[in-house]
Amino acid sequence: MDKKTKADFEKREIPPFLEKILALDVEWTKKFVSFSLNFVPIRSLKTHCKFLEYSCHGLVWLSALLAFCWLIDNPNYYQLQMNLLIGLILDIVFVASIKAATRRRRPTIDDSFLTIGPDKFSFPSGHASRAFFILLFFTALEPLPLLFWPPMFAWAVSVSLSRLLLYRHHILDVCGGITLGILESLLICILWLGKDASAWVMSWLSDEKLPSGTTQEDLF
Template sequence: MKTSSRILKYTLEKDVQWTNYCVSLLSKYSFFKSLKINCKFLEISCDGIAWLITWTAFIWIMNSKALLQMQVNMLVGLILDIVVVAVIKSFVRRRRPVAIKDTLVIGPDKFSFPSGHASRAFYVLIFFTKLYSLNFVFLMPLTAWAVSVALSRLILQRHYILDIFAGAIIGVLEARFLEFIWISETFAINIAGLVSGSEEI
């Protein structure tokens, strides 16, 4: 037990050191200094509540049987991501590198491990490249967005490196799990009907 505790302590200390080193290194370059402004937009673009509300509105506005299966599966994955990250954060309770002063944070989101933004970004990336493949022209921008979101968490000092890597892995596993439980078109229509109170969509 003592050995495992020492290993964990050593790993966390190294994580803090490497994170501080990377942040210090990036801050020396004007490109990354200016990127901080874009990092705020990246942060908003991958916010969990924003995704949940926007995606639910997307389902409601489109009202399309052709898209419904994809939309419902995506929504299930987004809910799963929020729950998984919140549960892990509640158990681990690792403090963030720097306290967030410019954003209202409550509950598990006060904690750092794992990065919910990284998990969500990589879940979305795998979803639209493996589970519901978009045209290849969207592959590079989507990949660049996911990687940029993960990198922005480091630049803004919202997370440590280990938090970001763990988040990315969780996002990939969530997408693979969703692939395993993929909701059928008929079931998706039934779910949408129950939510909307309508028999048809």
């Protein structure tokens, strides 16, 4: 009787129909990237892919937002800060959970130094989900002036496309990420914190963030 290795036991059984879909996804991703690189604008975009990758990384956005919350003590921004923070945290949790469950391999080894934990897996694309959540947040939930909408849309699309050009993800990974980002924006719309709730959360995070300039102890 042949002895089964640990890898044999850990290998997951994939339904035949799903295996065919994944195989087609791999094939069409290669064809799409190869075809896209025939166009000069796409080739020029590839030179900026690394910048796009870092511009939408979860740790970068979380760090920047926390710094913004700490440095800008303005009650007018509390609602934006708190709801965006909740959305970014939920995005990281959802993406990590789905990646840990699906465990789909990336097209190539991810050499990014910011890749940790479940992020080594491919489905869904966290960059795509985050880019479209941020896009919808600043165009539908907490709209910026219309002047900023076109560049934000271009950035979100470019980030998603860069995941393919860098060969970090397959087409289905990016589509799944975009869908997840849209669903996250709908969820945040339901869970939306008002001004009072946002001010309370901000005061709970830091005594110095109370709108009245008092400390938490002064409330009791």
